[in-house]
Structures are given as structure tokens and as C-alpha cells.
Amino acid sequence: MRTLRTLLIGTLLRAKHLSRSPFEVALALVIPLVQATLAVYLFRAGDEPHRLLEAAVGAGLMGVWASVLTGSGGAIQHQRFEGTLEIIMLTPRHPVLVVLPLTAATAVTGCYALVATLLWGRIVYGIPIDLAHPLAFGAATLACIAGLGMFGLLLASTFVLMRNANALANPLDYPIWLLSGMLVPISVLPAWTAPIAAVLPTTWGARALREATVGGPVWPSIGICLALGTVCLVLGAVLLKSFERRARAAATLALA
């Protein structure tokens, strides 16, 4: 209970901090419009107007993922620059409790992109927002935040352990969009991608959102998304502990 509270409050305050960055705000205003446009033209060209809403949802999720990837990949490095890494590592709790709010917050602010994409789609292109399961859509959105936040934690801890791993962050944008079926249905991708897609929390988050939009079981996908997220969390926790130990030995918690 205490742990959940810490995670929740940590995430919300962290999201508040992020949402006040001029850079983030500018991105958040522009990207969803681009996403919505992308969705519309991709699918108009493909002559499938009935799938416009589905496409807009997928595009919105791409926005969430972009936010998690850029935000989480550099989350720890960023704290180091702000001079707060030492202070948060000095808390008498497991480092996961400190780092997960950082990455979950990037998913929360990313969700704004999801909502904004749908709104832009509605306003500019007249895509009606009639969801098959509105309630389940809300649940799927929360599952996406949690799942992507936990995935983000794994990225954060991996990137901080590997030198210059941030260079990896940007090229990861597109493969995950594609692999998780945010952009096009997984069924059109080559068969070898299926096993990779199956272990990504993003795939199941995207699927849950799609099922809530056009109709489908939703809840199993939510469950799998959260389960895979938990696996990321456990792996991330192990990596973070090892990072902490190494950083204390190598004096890398602060800038030299």
C-alpha cells in the first residue's frame, strides 16, 4: 500500500515537472497533429476509411511510446545532470521505487499525445470517437501507462549500465512502432517478427487499445501487457541494484 502510494505520488509529481518543460510542451502540441495526419493519410490512401479511428488510436500510442523512449532511456542520466541522482539514490528504499516514477511519468505525459491525437483527428479530419468499450478503453490506457512505464524502467537501467547506450534510443523508435502493430497490423509483418512482438508489452497494450476501440476481448491483452511489464520490472530491478553498486564504486552518481 505504502509502495503503491509512493509510486503514484512520485509519478504524478514527476509528470507535473515534465509537463512544465517548454520543450516537452512544444513537442506535445505538435506531435499529435502530425500523428493524426499520418494516420488519416496512411489509411485514406489505403482505402480503409472505416479503420480511421483505429489508426488514430495506434498513432496516439506511438506518441506514448516516443515519450517513454526518449524520456526513460535518458531518465537516470537526466537526474545526474540535474544533480538529483545522488539525492534520490540516498533514499532508504529500493532504487526501483525511485526510478519507476520517473519512467511511468513519461508514459503519463505521453498519454496526453494519445488523447490529443484523437481530438485532432476529431476536429481536423472529423474522425468520430465512438469506442466499442469506453470503460475498457480507459482500463487499457492505464495498462499501457503501467506496462510502458515498466518497460521504460528496463530501458532506463539498461541504458545507464551500457556506455553511450543513449545512441540506441532513437533508432528504437520505429522498430517498436512497427513490431507492436501500432502502425500497421502485425499480420502483415514477416513471420520472424512475431516472437519478438509477442514479448513486448507495447504489442499487448496496443492490442488492448485496438480491441477496446473496434471490439474484442480486451482484458486478456491487458493482463498479458501487465505481466510482461512485471517481467521488465523484475529485470530492471536487478539491473538497477547492480548499477547502484557500480556507480558507488566508480563515483558516477554525480558529475565529476
Place this chain on the structure above:
Amino acid sequence: MESDYAIEAEGLRRTYRTRTGWLRPRRETVEAVRGVDLTVRRGELFGLLGPNGAGKTTTIKMLNTLLIPTAGTARIRGFDVVEQTREVRRRIGYVFGGDRGLYDRLSALDNLRYFAELYGVPPRDQKRRIAELLELVGLTGRERERVEGYSRGMRQRLHIARGLLHAPEVLFLDEPSIGVDPVAARELRRTVAGLAANGATVVLTTHYMAEADELCDRIAVISGGEIQALGTPAELRSRADGRRVVEVEAYGVPDTAISALRGLPGVRETSVEDRGALQLLTVQSDAHVDVQGDVLRELAGIRLGRVDSREPTLEDAYVAIVGAA
């Protein structure tokens, strides 16, 4: 197995490995701390005094679990700083000088809420605790403003409030008054003295002699990564007993003249402090030798200001200790 000592350290050492150069990287090792032994009693206000680069921050970071010592051991209230980090971290607070380490785009209140949560302050106590601390550091009424608009002194006070959230038994303050204006620095000293009066153990690092003198029960003078002297301010002051100090204001003293001063019979210590165009020369000598005449003779031809001969202060004792290192 809580100990009666707040801090016990034996043979602490720390080396840093750095890489410099880009095309042809060169590895260097810096021996920042070379064997520090310390014990600090509960409730003591302990000063770690030394010039820049002396190893103060490194020592503090080994004690507060941020750095693993290269050699030696340390315990906080009996808990090992390398292995029992959670037990140690529950009992310590850490505040450093400068204006980093806060979330600028959040208000002071949000900063404190965030850290109160992370530091495990029980939810039902948080509100009261935060209000108390805002009051203590004099930020009540400004707590809803974003930190980015705060002055250096306000940030520093917020830092202190943050470090005290979980009511630590041992508080590490690393140069808290750096970059803070004199009035704010005085306030800060009053706050620190108040904390110690209420039973907290405080370790304070500073390179301001006067600050250490005013606040600390005991002072360790550290230089070159080693403790050069340790004692109460009065004990340290007696290091300069039997000495006399000549102070000369001068303009444009060449290095050769200063070396010449150092070579004079009876002279123990010579330091130069630049004050704008002016240089303040401080020459310590044995009290029974009157060196003033010799000093002025060596400085012949140089434009001089005020010349003064006086009893040594704690500052002179500090200069003597660091100079002897």
C-alpha cells in the same frame, strides 16, 4: 547493534580513476583521501575544515554511502556504510551547497512532498512535518512558488528542509554556505546550531574558518586527503601559541620577494591573499623574534599600505596547520 557513536571511521581511503584526453586517452589516478580516522559522538557538531580539493566531499560521500571506500571501513550508528546502506540511509540526511539538486519547475511544497514520499515519511505525518520544516527554514508563505524563482539562499534553505524530512539522526552538510550572501549565511548558521542543540549529530564541511569556529564542537583540519589536526577550536587555536603575526598590505609583490620572506630567520608561515589590486601578506613568526623590520626591508621598493603586528587568531592556526601539511 546501534552504537553510541554517531560515526566511526578507520583508515578511509579513496582513489578516483579518471580518463583525460580524447584522441589518446590517458589514465590517471587521484588519491583524494589517504587514510582518515574519525569518531563523532552523538549530538556532536563536527567540522571538517580544509581548502578546496582537500578531500572533504569525498570523505562525506564515503560516510553517507554514495561512494564505496577504496580501503578502510566506516559505520554510522554501528551500521556499515558499504553493506548496510538501507539502515544507514534511514538515519542520515545529506545537504550540499550550490543550487543544484532540486526540481526547479516544481514548487517548494511539491519538492518536499516528492522527497517525503521517497524518504518514507509516513503519510499522516507528512503535512505537519513539511509545515514544521518550512517554518524552521523560514520559507513559510513562499512554499507554493516554483523553485526556479528562488534566490540562492532560499534554495539552500529548501535543501536543508529536504535533508531533514525524515528526521535524520546524523546530518551531513557539505559547504552549505557556498554562494550564499552574508545575511543568509548567518541565518543558516543559526539553523545549524539549532539542529545540533536539539540533539542531531551534524558533520559540516567548510573552507571558512570563522564558520567552523563559530559552530563546531570539534574540528578536523583536512588537507591533501589527510587529517592534519583535530581538536576543539580552542585546542586548534593553541597551535599558534608562541607566535606573532605581521600583516602587510602591498601592491604588486613579486614571487621572489615572498620566497625571500619565507627564508627570514624566525618566520614560520607566509601567506598571500589577493584583494583586488591589493595583496595582503600574512607573516607568522616565533613571538620572541621581531621580524617586522626584516619583512619591511625585504619589501623595499614595493608600494605598501597598512602594516600591522598582532596576536594570532584561529585563522592563523588554520593557515599554520594547512601550511605545514
